[in-house]
Amino acid sequence: MTRSDSPDKRFLADYRPYPFILEQTTLSFDLSPDATRVKADLALKPRGGAEDLELDGGKDLRLMSILVDGTAPDPGHVRRDGECLIIAAAALPDGPFTLTSEVEIDPSANTAFEGLYISGGMFCTQCEAEGFRHITFYPDRPDVMAPFHVTIRSDKPVILSNGNPVRQEEGLAEWHDPWPKPAYLFALVAGDLVAISDSFTTKSGRDAALNVWVRPGDEDRAGFAMESLIKSMKWDEDVYGREYDLDVFNIVAVDDFNMGAMENKGLNIFNSKLVLASPETATDADYERIEGVIAHEYFHNWTGNRITCRDWFQLCLKEGLTVFRDQQFTSDMRSAPVKRIGDVQTLRARQFREDQGPLAHPVRPEEYEEINNFYTATVYEKGAEVIGMLKRLVGDDGYAKALDLYFERHDGDAATIEDWLKVFEDATGRDLAQFKRWYTDAGTPHLKMTEEWSDDGRLILNFSQHTPPTPGQDEKPPRVIPIAVGLIGPNGDEVAATRMLEMTEAEQSFTFNDLGARPVVSALRGFSAPVILERQIDNATRAFLLAHDTDPFARWEAGRDLALSALTALAQGQEGGGEYVDAIGQLAADASADPAFRALCLNLPGEEEIATRLSASGITPDPDAIHMARNGLARRVAEAHADLLSSLYDEMAVSGPYSPDAGAAARRALRIAALGLLNRIDRGDRAEVLFGTAGNMTERMAALTCLIRRGRGHAALEALHQQFGDNRLVMDKWFAVQPMAAPPEDAAAIARRLSERDDFDWKNPNRFRSLLGGLAANHAGFHAEDGAGYDFTADWLMRMDRVNPQIAARLSTAFETWPRYDADRRSRARAALERMAGMEGISRNLREMVSRMIA
Ligand code: ARG
Ligand code: ZN
Numbered sequence: 001m002t003r004s005d006s007p008d009k010r011f012l013a014d015y016r017p018y019p020f021i022l023e024q025t026t027l028s029f030d031l032s033p034d035a036t037r038v039k040a041d042l043a044l045k046p047r048g049g050a051e052d053l054e055l056d057g058g059k060d061l062r063l064m065s066i067l068v069d070g071t072a073p074d075p076g077h078v079r080r081d082g083e084c085l086i087i088a089a090a091a092l093p094d095g096p097f098t099l100t101s102e103v104e105i106d107p108s109a110n111t112a113f114e115g116l117y118i119s120g121g122m123f124c125t126q127c128e129a130e131g132f133r134h135i136t137f138y139p140d141r142p143d144v145m146a147p148f149h150v151t152i153r154s155d156k157p158v159i160l161s162n163g164n165p166v167r168q169e170e171g172l173a174e175w176h177d178p179w180p181k182p183a184y185l186f187a188l189v190a191g192d193l194v195a196i197s198d199s200f201t202t203k204s205g206r207d208a209a210l211n212v213w214v215r216p217g218d219e220d221r222a223g224f225a226m227e228s229l230i231k232s233m234k235w236d237e238d239v240y241g242r243e244y245d246l247d248v249f250n251i252v253a254v255d256d257f258n259m260g261a262m263e264n265k266g267l268n269i270f271n272s273k274l275v276l277a278s279p280e281t282a283t284d285a286d287y288e289r290i291e292g293v294i295a296h297e298y299f300h301n302w303t304g305n306r307i308t309c310r311d312w313f314q315l316c317l318k319e320g321l322t323v324f325r326d327q328q329f330t331s332d333m334r335s336a337p338v339k340r341i342g343d344v345q346t347l348r349a350r351q352f353r354e355d356q357g358p359l360a361h362p363v364r365p366e367e368y369e370e371i372n373n374f375y376t377a378t379v380y381e382k383g384a385e386v387i388g389m390l391k392r393l394v395g396d397d398g399y400a401k402a403l404d405l406y407f408e409r410h411d412g413d414a415a416t417i418e419d420w421l422k423v424f425e426d427a428t429g430r431d432l433a434q435f436k437r438w439y440t441d442a443g444t445p446h447l448k449m450t451e452e453w454s455d456d457g458r459l460i461l462n463f464s465q466h467t468p469p470t471p472g473q474d475e476k477p478p479r480v481i482p483i484a485v486g487l488i489g490p491n492g493d494e495v496a497a498t499r500m501l502e503m504t505e506a507e508q509s510f511t512f513n514d515l516g517a518r519p520v521v522s523a524l525r526g527f528s529a530p531v532i533l534e535r536q537i538d539n540a541t542r543a544f545l546l547a548h549d550t551d552p553f554a555r556w557e558a559g560r561d562l563a564l565s566a567l568t569a570l571a572q573g574q575e576g577g578g579e580y581v582d583a584i585g586q587l588a589a590d591a592s593a594d595p596a597f598r599a600l601c602l603n604l605p606g607e608e609e610i611a612t613r614l615s616a617s618g619i620t621p622d623p624d625a626i627h628m629a630r631n632g633l634a635r636r637v638a639e640a641h642a643d644l645l646s647s648l649y650d651e652m653a654v655s656g657p658y659s660p661d662a663g664a665a666a667r668r669a670l671r672i673a674a675l676g677l678l679n680r681i682d683r684g685d686r687a688e689v690l691f692g693t694a695g696n697m698t699e700r701m702a703a704l705t706c707l708i709r710r711g712r713g714h715a716a717l718e719a720l721h722q723q724f725g726d727n728r729l730v731m732d733k734w735f736a737v738q739p740m741a742a743p744p745e746d747a748a749a750i751a752r753r754l755s756e757r758d759d760f761d762w763k764n765p766n767r768f769r770s771l772l773g774g775l776a777a778n779h780a781g782f783h784a785e786d787g788a789g790y791d792f793t794a795d796w797l798m799r800m801d802r803v804n805p806q807i808a809a810r811l812s813t814a815f816e817t818w819p820r821y822d823a824d825r826r827s828r829a830r831a832a833l834e835r836m837a838g839m840e841g842i843s844r845n846l847r848e849m850v851s852r853m854i855a
Helices: 223-240 284-299 312-333 336-355 377-410 417-428 539-548 552-571 578-589 595-602 607-616 623-640 642-651 662-678 685-693 697-709 714-724 728-741 744-755 765-776 788-801 805-815 823-837 844-854
Strands: 020-030 036-046 053-056 062-068 078-081 084-087 097-105 115-119 122-126 146-153 158-161 164-169 172-181 188-191 194-201 207-214 248-254 267-271 446-454 458-466 481-488 494-503 507-512 520-523 532-535
Touching: 062 084, 122 248, 122 267, 146 158, 146 188, 158 172, 194 223, 207 223, 223 248, 223 284, 223 312, 248 284, 267 284, 284 312, 284 662, 284 697, 312 336, 312 377, 312 417, 336 377, 336 552, 336 595, 336 607, 377 417, 377 481, 377 494, 446 520, 458 481, 458 494, 458 520, 481 539, 494 507, 520 532, 520 539, 539 552, 539 578, 552 578, 552 595, 552 607, 552 623, 578 595, 578 623, 578 642, 595 662, 607 623, 623 642, 623 662, 623 744, 642 662, 662 685, 662 697, 685 697, 685 714, 697 714, 697 728, 714 728, 728 744, 728 765, 744 765, 744 788, 765 788, 765 805, 788 805, 788 823, 788 844, 805 823, 805 844, 823 844
Parallel strands: 020 146, 207 248, 248 267, 446 532
Antiparallel strands: 020 036, 036 097, 053 084, 062 097, 078 084, 115 122, 122 188, 146 172, 158 188, 164 172, 194 207, 446 458, 458 507, 481 494, 481 520
């Protein structure tokens, strides 16, 4: 595509610094639901020659007045051009000047939840990526940074913004943020809120007041968020030497939020589902996510805020690094191996899927139409994997030195991936030119491994790498791949500890000498690179690794492979599964293994993952056959190990008051895994008892899912609705689980029926995501042969697009795998996509997504 035939596209290559320096931003808000006034004073200074001043500003801004140094410019020098306001150079002084504008906006009409909007009667903002331009005219780009001084008038009792409080009185608050920041980090909240409060003293003795703000009545569910915040602050000091830098740190929970949470300087705004938790309403997974996301947003204070991005192409600079940091944090707080396995599962389920389809893009994209469409698993999760590889290549010390240099050199900067890599080169002396391909080249490399053994004790490992083409990128030169390898002797002892092989060529061999007997190779330990490993390995060797590998990831992976090879065979009408059933029984019985690890091994790969594995081997996945194959194998496991599973189910019950810690959560995870299998042969009896007696949501949701799968969910669903009908977060789960656990042939109809309910408050992003995401998570249901899943989804995406384009575009990724299915499904999916593409008034967000998927 060339620049001229795609006027809406933005290109990395077109970057140009802003021609003005912004020295100070002073804002004054007069809040009112449908007529909020925003006055902005921008202290500007031209960088050089006489240039027009271009400010971003959405069509929803009503310009009331504009002044240059207090005087109205000649109207002929001011023009609106699409989403811009342009003041001609002729109307501007040569030196510093102040531009004053006043606009009126209507937060009550803002259903897109971008900019200033109202959620549950509370004013709040979301400015990343380009929301600030819906608040006032401004250079809304991350490389324009300024200190902010903000005055807010409102009748709401609590009025918050970034930085430190300067003045708080009835009807007015004034905030000052001394740290220069881009507009996307601006935030404002005004509402009837209550806080749970604590404090933190940094290691150099600075006191910070901490508050988690929620709606009255929710206070008793905010304590875990506060604990998580304090742990995060301590961890970032201990591990990265990073201290907090303001007098207050505020977190606010809001019900209507497009994403998870937002790292606004000193005023993080969160989707309430990532703040509020109690044992009765939140699952162990919810607790772990809350802890991780609180940490993530807090860590952004250094990786994102103090050092921000030059432009949105560099999004992975802050997101990849911050995800990497929150993953490290969770590993330290909980079980590192279990965390790693979970992260790899997510990466494969979301990022590999993205990389294999029409939406594949590099970790650092070079073009986009709508940046909100690039808050993806590739930018976030693969961005984090790339940093993990970098750390493996330069070692822990090299990583620590590089990070110190990064903070020292770039504090206060809007930086690039080039800056980031240069820091590693300077700190370690390594050349990272080839490594950079991980940022610029899309696609998941396939790594083939073969073995050559000679009886004089020599083992040669031959590797070859190949990355399939992705949209716009046909040729993929070889990348540097760190391959962690260990060797296990025939008796199960490790004969060679983990060695990091560094592959740089398309084909490369590595030799191990002086081995006594032929060892079994444990390859790609710890998932040392985000690649697809292809090796010739039989089921006996996989079972051996599952029993003996000392690397927990590789051990789990061996079991996973065993399961997937059985499931892919079964889904094609072949035999298989015997070795898996035997091996998994042994592992489940191994009381020395962490219950969480055993649970991970007992959970069969999902249907989506089976489909992905089939399609990676060039086989068209049949969703119904996959569904049956998986059910069949689960049933065989249950039948073969009924006694063992039943005693695990009983033994793993946790007594005493609920605690979300890793140890207790691990026991519940194993108990639930056993329940899920037993549910296939006990008609749902255990699940029914558990649903009625469990005191925590983790077990109740698991039981409910089991009951629905047995066609016995009705009473439990009623009961949950009775008890929690007024709790949004629980009702979101209630909406999600029904299409998700439904028999595939009924899933779309169930979703449609639920969508007709009065309490399907579809404009709430969580509720919408619950229902549509629940259906999309039912692989055979979404891909039902008659196209009902596609049609239902497309209908609702089009409806949502008029109200909230970001949410519509995000959920459209349900379709991203469509090209891999059979001709019938393909033609139905294509018809649904084309129907969306042809929609009158389609948003830029959804248009970009569907056109990339159809292309
Ligand atoms: N920076 C936020 C986070 O990762 C994500 C906000 C994205 N919001 C959006 N509308 N694109 O923590
Ligand atoms: Zn982030």
